Amino acid sequence: MLGIGLLSAVVASPFRYDGTMLMDSLRQMPPRLRARWLNERGMELPGCNAPRPGMSESTGIRLAGKYGRGPSVEVTGRDSLVFLSLGSEVAIISFADTANPQVMAEVQAMGLVTQSALRDSFLYIGCNSGQAGIEVWNVADPSAPVFRSRTPTLLSDFCVRDTLLYLTQSLSGPNDTFKVFSIASPVNVYLLGSCRDSGDAVTVTNNAAFLADRWGLYSIDVSDPRNPHQVGTYPGMPISVEARGNICCVTFGNPNQPEWLRFTILDVSNPASPVALGSLDSCGGYDIHLEDSLAFISGYYTGGHEFQIVSIADSTSLIRMGGCSTPGYGYGVWSYLPRQRVFVADWDEGLSLIDVSLTGSPRRTGAILTAGLAQDVSVSGDIAYVANTTAGLKIVDVSNPALPMEISAVDTAAYVYATAAVARDSYAYTDWIGHQLLAVNVLDPGQPQKTGTCDMFDRAQDMVLRDSFLYCAEDYRFQVVNVARPREPVVVGTCGVQNASMDLFLLDTLAFVGSWPSPIINISDPAHPETVGNFPMPLGGVYARDTFAYLAMDYDSFFVYSIAHPAAPRCLGSLDFSGGQQYAEYNVDIDVLDTIAYIGGWHLKTVSVADPRNPREVGTRWNPPSSYIPRLSYSPPYLYVACSDGGVCIMETLQTGVSELARPATANRVLVAPSVTRGPVRVTADVPGKTIELEVYDVAGSLIRKETGSMKRAVSVDLTGAPDGAYLVMVRMENSRSTTKVVKTRR
Numbered sequence: 005m006l007g008i009g010l011l012s013a014v015v016a017s018p019f020r021y022d023g024t025m026l027m028d029s030l031r032q033m034p035p036r037l038r039a040r041w042l043n044e045r046g047m048e049l050p051g052c053n054a055p056r057p058g059m060s061e062s063t064g065i066r067l068a069g070k071y072g073r074g075p076s077v078e079v080t081g082r083d084s085l086v087f088l089s090l091g092s093e094v095a096i097i098s099f100a101d102t103a104n105p106q107v108m109a110e111v112q113a114m115g116l117v118t119q120s121a122l123r124d125s126f127l128y129i130g131c132n133s134g135q136a137g138i139e140v141w142n143v144a145d146p147s148a149p150v151f152r153s154r155t156p157t158l159l160s161d162f163c164v165r166d167t168l169l170y171l172t173q174s175l176s177g178p179n180d181t182f183k184v185f186s187i188a189s190p191v192n193v194y195l196l197g198s199c200r201d202s203g204d205a206v207t208v209t210n211n212a213a214f215l216a217d218r219w220g221l222y223s224i225d226v227s228d229p230r231n232p233h234q235v236g237t238y239p240g241m242p243i244s245v246e247a248r249g250n251i252c253c254v255t256f257g258n259p260n261q262p263e264w265l266r267f268t269i270l271d272v273s274n275p276a277s278p279v280a281l282g283s284l285d286s287c288g289g290y291d292i293h294l295e296d297s298l299a300f301i302s303g304y305y306t307g308g309h310e311f312q313i314v315s316i317a318d319s320t321s322l323i324r325m326g327g328c329s330t331p332g333y334g335y336g337v338w339s340y341l342p343r344q345r346v347f348v349a350d351w352d353e354g355l356s357l358i359d360v361s362l363t364g365s366p367r368r369t370g371a372i373l374t375a376g377l378a379q380d381v382s383v384s385g386d387i388a389y390v391a392n393t394t395a396g397l398k399i400v401d402v403s404n405p406a407l408p409m410e411i412s413a414v415d416t417a418a419y420v421y422a423t424a425a426v427a428r429d430s431y432a433y434t435d436w437i438g439h440q441l442l443a444v445n446v447l448d449p450g451q452p453q454k455t456g457t458c459d460m461f462d463r464a465q466d467m468v469l470r471d472s473f474l475y476c477a478e479d480y481r482f483q484v485v486n487v488a489r490p491r492e493p494v495v496v497g498t499c500g501v502q503n504a505s506m507d508l509f510l511l512d513t514l515a516f517v518g519s520w521p522s523p524i525i526n527i528s529d530p531a532h533p534e535t536v537g538n539f540p541m542p543l544g545g546v547y548a549r550d551t552f553a554y555l556a557m558d559y560d561s562f563f564v565y566s567i568a569h570p571a572a573p574r575c576l577g578s579l580d581f582s583g584g585q586q587y588a589e590y591n592v593d594i595d596v597l598d599t600i601a602y603i604g605g606w607h608l609k610t611v612s613v614a615d616p617r618n619p620r621e622v623g624t625r626w627n628p629p630s631s632y633i634p635r636l637s638y639s640p641p642y643l644y645v646a647c648s649d650g651g652v653c654i655m656e657t658l659q660t661g662v663s664e665l666a667r668p669a670t671a672n673r674v675l676v677a678p679s680v681t682r683g684p685v686r687v688t689a690d691v692p693g694k695t696i697e698l699e700v701y702d703v704a705g706s707l708i709r710k711e712t713g714s715m716k717r718a719v720s721v722d723l724t725g726a727p728d729g730a731y732l733v734m735v736r737m738e739n740s741r742s743t744t745k746v747v748k749t750r751r
Contacts, residue, residue: 034077034290034335035118035132036160037204038631039174064600064610064623064706068642068656070112071388071400071408072629073375074649076349078119078291078336085146086338086347087127088355088373089117092629092650094129095373096146097355102343105372108146113139114154116630116650121164126152126190128169130159136629138162138169140190155185155193161205168229169193170213172203182206182215184229197230209247212275216242221254223275236276246292246299247272251281251319253299255288263307265289267299269319281319287312291336291349298325298363300346303334310334311348311356313363326364330356352376352394374415376422378646380466383639384427387449389434390652391425397434397442399449405642405654411450414442424464426474431455431490433474435463441476443490456491461498466508466635468515473530477501477508477517484530499525499533503542506558507593511548514570518543522555524570537571539563545594545603552576552616556591556603564616577617581609595636595643597657599730602643604633608655623706628653676733676744683724685746687735700746701732723748 033041074091081087085108086097094117096108115131122128125144131137137157142150162171167188173181180198187193201222203215211227212235223236240256243265247253250273258264265288270278289309291302297317303310311334312327332350339346339360346366348356354374360366376393383389386403397414414434425434427446436442439460445453461481468475472488473496482505484497507518513528520542523535539546541563545556548567555563562579581589590605599614600622607625630650637644643655676687687698698719700709708731709721723731723746731746 034333035116036077037174038132039160064657064701065602065608065626065643066656067653069402069405069408069654070629070651071390071402071410071654072110072112072651073373073398073410074116074377074630074651075351075375076332076335076354076373077117077351079338079347079349079355080120080122081338081340081347082122084340084343086340086355087120087122088347088349089120089129089336090349090354090373090375092116092131092647094120094127096143096149097372098146099340099343099345102345107373109149111141111143111149114629118159119161121162121169123164123187126187128162128164128187130162130171131629132159138171138185138193140187140193142190153191153193157183160203163206163208165208168196168226170206170208170226172201172206172215174202174204182213182224182232184226184232186229197228197232199224199232199234201234205242205245207245207247207252209249209252209272210275212247212272214245214247214252214272214275216245216254218259221245221252221270221278223272223278225275236274236278238270238278243288243304244290244292244302246294248294251316252278253292253294253316255290255292255301257288263309265304265307265309267301267314267322269316269322271319282322284314284322284324287314287324289334289337291334293337293339295339295341298339298341300337300339302337302348303330305333311337311346311358311366313360313366326362326366328358328366328368330358330368332356354395374413375651377648378634378650378652379423379648380425380635381637381644381646381652382426382432383637383642383644384429384432387427387446388644388652389425389427389432389446390646391422391434393422396422397425397432397444397452399432399446399452400652401449402642402644402654405656408652408654412452414444414452414454424467424476426467426469428469431487433467433469433487433493435460435467439463441474441485441493443487443493445490456489456493458485458493458495460485460495465505466518468508468510470510475508475510475515475527477505477519479504482508482515482517482523482525482533484527484533486530497527497529497531497533499523499535506543507545509546509548514548514567516546516548516553518546518556522546524567524573526570537573539565539573544590544592544605547594547596547601549596552613554594554596554601554613556594556605558592559590559605562591562601562603562611562619564613564619566616577615577619579611579619579621581621590632592632592634593636595638597638597643600657602636602657604636604645606632608633608636608645626655676735676746678746681723681746681748683722683748685721685723685733687719687721687733697736699734699736701734702726702729 072093076090078089094111115136119130127141129139138155140152160174169185171183181202183198203217205216213224215222221238225235244255252270252272267287268283289302293300299314301312310329313325315323332353336349344361346358350356376395380391388400390398399412430447432444440457443456462478464476474485482499515525521538522543524537542558544558547554551568553565564577566574593604601611603609628647630647635646645653698711
């Protein structure tokens with residue numbers, strides 16, 4: 005069914021990049037099932053079933069903060085505290101007042117969260133990225149979680165019992181894929197034993213672990229954690245498992261009939277020979293939670309399978325008690341019967357709240373923390389506007405980059421991809437339901453007001469706001485909208501585009517659209533835009549400055565073109581990103597600061613364009629917390645990175661940027677002189693006696709000098725032995741930071 009959906013989308017839009025189509029299909033799979041889904045189709049995706057390059061300090065960027073909200077995939081809890089895994093974070097929510105749930109904290113993880121579990125006062129978070137793996141947080145104070153440790157490993161699912169963590173991953177091959185870790189010390193999580201039995205989900209009871217794999221249910225003897233080994237199997241295609249005592253509840257599916265499910269209880273008192281006790285046809289889901297004599301089943305993406313309650317008081321005679329629909333996919337479920345509540349992690353519908361005071365007639369009472377895929381981000385002042393697919397437009401306060409906070413949202417009333425957003429002053433714009441453009445009054449960002457709409461040819465893939473005109477790149481169209489009267493926006497100019505659009509950039513009287521071919525459009529008269537030239541390749545990203553255009557091909561390649569004559573652009577230099585990789589290096593968006601180009605896609609890549617004829621990749625590719633990066637947006641001094649189902653990352657770059665805002669003078673102003681030097685550089689401060697940290701970077705973002713000391717006297721840095729060129733001197737002092745460019749010359 006997913007393959008048919010992918011094919012249909014390709015036919016409907018001949019030019020839609022493989023990476024975008026892949027993500028559209030993958031979004032129907034819980035993160036823990038994505039590696040298997042890709043393996044079955046012979047595909048590779050960094051972070052899911054293909055290794056990512058390792059982390060490095062030479063990326064030239066630093067994560068300053070993250071708004072990690074994305075689709076909800078797992079939920080667990082204790083008493084009135086609920087822990088919701090959504091995107092690249094885990095939200096801690098208090099339901100002490102059931103009618104007014106309060107978000108206590110949002111724990112930001114390094115990768116896309118697939119599972120989370122509680123043991124005592126520690127929260128264990130599993131991320132589907134080899135660099136992230138298992139994170140441990142102390143949540144004794146749920147309003148102030150404290151990071152304790154990280155253990156890099158690939159994983160699909162895990163469960164915690166006593167002082168052990170049992171982990172499985174979907175990847176088959178020569179590596180061990182079932183592992184047992186000791187968590188006796190949360191700051192020292194270490195591997196005890198492993199074996200080569202893979203799976204998508206895992207549960208443990210007594211001395212046996214049960215793995216749900218496409219080819220069957222595997223029984224693993226874990227009586228000796230240092231020597232786990234398979235002792236039995238049960239046929240079928242298990243989707244979810246949950247064991248307790250001598251029973252194991254399993255949802256079985258059928259690969260040839262995606263809508264077919266069966267909920268089964270197995271007697272696993274002898275793990276080597278599981279025996280079926282009872283079953284229910286047309287019942288099951290992605291997740292199972294057991295409490296008392298009831299099984300709560302989350303739901304499934306197809307076949308009409310929704311949230312259900314099953315009595316397992318008699319394992320040989322299962323009784324379907326009741327159920328209700330939720331609008332999302334129902335990836336996870338957890339119950340708290342003392343408050344007669346069940347919580348469903350409902351993908352882009354957030355956390356669905358279900359009243360089970362009448363188990364025969366459960367009812368959904370609402371939802372909180374709705375979030376879809378972050379497709380675009382635009383920053384105006386201290387506010388970020390995030391186009392969030394089915395969850396509409398998210399409005400986030402980024403005045404403190406280390407702690408972004410969602411303050412409001414403009415939700416959609418029906419399914420729609422909100423793919424683009426742009427904001428300036430008191431208005432924000434986004435694409436909306438029915439191929440419309442929506443204008444939103446954000447004078448008070450906490451209370452946004454929809455003010456006006458206008459019909460477009462198609463939804464905008466990217467938008468640029470200049471003066472009183474909004475320029476929109478759509479599939480097969482480039483359109484200009486007059487927004488001088490935001491309550492009555494009106495399309496004033498249209499120009500055809502031969503294929504789907506991915507990106508848009510404006511330079512003076514020219515608009516550059518990432519498409520195939522990628523047109524160069526004269527917009528000197530907004531009412532009559534006209535194509536005057538094109539780049540003859542499919543582009544995922546385009547950026548222009550002076551007489552140069554920087555082009556990110558949809559995969560593998562990067563180009564620098566001369567646009568001195570827009571009707572006949574000329575290639576100056578190129579760069580191949582593939583480097584022998586097994587997968588294409590997907591490229592989507594590009595932003596250029598000084599002599600450094602940042603390119604989104606499977607990774608955030610850094611390219612030096614100091615020599616247009618010889619662009620070269622510098623530093624190590626930065627791994628986003630999700631599968632890919634659909635959009636970049638630079639708003640001095642930060643680079644905002646939309647990370648699909650991982651939210652938005654706020655990156656501190658080591659480049660000054662051609663449009664960097666002037667910093668206000670402060671009492672702790674730092675002076676670096678001379679700005680042009682043969683070698684020595686002298687650093688002084690207006691207020692001596694402060695402790696400082698001084699760092700010197702080259703234009704590629706590599707750290708070449710570092711000093712820590714006191715400003716009781718001037719600090720001198722000698723660049724005599726360094727190559728000639730521009731350098732960045734960064735001085736940190738208490739809560740302030742100063743960045744200055746220095747040119748090293750031999751004259």
